[in-house]
Amino acid sequence: MKKFLLSILGASLIMGATMGTAFAASEREPNDTADRADRLDFGANSGHVGGQDNDDYWFFELTSRTRVEFHLKDLSDDADLYLLDINETGIDKSINTGKRKEKVSGTLAPGKYYVHVTKGTSSANANYTLEGVKLN
Numbered sequence: 001m002k003k004f005l006l007s008i009l010g011a012s013l014i015m016g017a018t019m020g021t022a023f024a025a026s027e028r029e030p031n032d033t034a035d036r037a038d039r040l041d042f043g044a045n046s047g048h049v050g051g052q053d054n055d056d057y058w059f060f061e062l063t064s065r066t067r068v069e070f071h072l073k074d075l076s077d078d079a080d081l082y083l084l085d086i087n088e089t090g091i092d093k094s095i096n097t098g099k100r101k102e103k104v105s106g107t108l109a110p111g112k113y114y115v116h117v118t119k120g121t122s123s124a125n126a127n128y129t130l131e132g133v134k135l136n
């Protein structure tokens with residue numbers, strides 16, 4: 001019986017460790033168009049644009065009017081950030097040069113939206129962290 005309990009304890013420790021590493025969601029290619037967008041976690045998400053991969057699309061859904069911010073950071077090269085509505089119409093954009101952070105925001109009605117990460121220059125090779133924040 002004691003051995004059985006220990007094995008349950010071991011299993012839950014392994015599960016806990018696995019869930020711990022799920023903190024940062026990673027992109028899943030292909031995600032180069034809005035209809036292939038990856039679900040964005042409010043929290044940290046990681047991805048990369050470079051080489052043949054010009055674009056990463058992420059999506060999120062809101063069930064009530066919400067003030068949101070998205071931060072593109074930990075950049076290893078130039079990338080840019082766009083917030084789009086369901087029709088891919090631009091709501092906000094951030095196009096700083098070099099490794100500077102990007103930020104887009106909006107107070108949005110319920111619905112589905114996209115966050116689009118692009119290379120900042122044609123030769124850029126950029127790892128990034130994309131952080132989503134709800135402000136209300």
Ligand SMILES: [Ca+2]
Binds near residue numbers: 029053055
């Ligand atoms: Ca991509």
Ligand SMILES: [Ca+2]
Binds near residue numbers: 096
């Ligand atoms: Ca940029």
